[in-house]
Amino acid sequence: GLNLTRKYSINFSTSKRSKKSIKFIIIHYTGMKNQSKAIKRLCELNSKVSTHYFVKNNGELLNMVPDLYEAWHAGQSSWKNFKSLNRNSIGIEINNPGHGNSYIKFKKKQLSTLKKLLKDLIKKYKIKSYNILGHSDISPDRKKDPGEKFPWKKLAKNGLSIWHDLNEKKILLLRNKKINSREQTKFINNLIKIGYSRKIKNKTFVVKAFQRRFRQALINGKIDKECLLISKSLLKSS
16 A cells, blocks of 8 residues: 655645545646755645645655645646646645756656555546646646656556557657648647647647657657647547
8 A cells, every 4th residue: 555644734725525526636746956845835835835645756655635625736727628627636746856957757766656646546536547647738838747757658558647559660750740731730639639728829838748748759849740640649548
């Protein structure tokens, strides 16, 4: 089972929610240089942020807000027909300095704790693998986390997220291959069907969020043949 330490944050909404309303798990990185400062921030009144779970560098797991209360981790966000995803999600923060502070790979111990936690939550709340998302998926114009070093593909192999079923070597040949405007529109529509917000005016943000998640080797905000094929493949599993 999970080795949990309770360290409660005062930042949460006090009305209890039903088990049924929990449909998503949102994964974040802390984006701070210092782990103890990150933990402190998630518990401070002035910060107005919190999370349900915090995964430390050594793989230790803190529970900061009980599942049936709303933690404040998602902020302005949208996915499919859901807005403000705090209401319907569980937030997991993984300690990592993030893009602003020399972004690093996630640690093995962190990932093994995360896998156990995800398996637990999926079972408890019957969460679909396609509803396990990164913060950048639901807030692409504001967020980059958990970022391109996060092992979504590995998680998908364990049924803990989704990934495309294409041959990586074959699609690599289509990277940077230009597509016409009709195909570009098709790609954006695919993203909206997958769940990304149609409301974001600057589509580059959405393209980058998609790449950080599903085409992690190159995040350039440009739509190419490889991206288009990946988006088509993902529609089967969303």
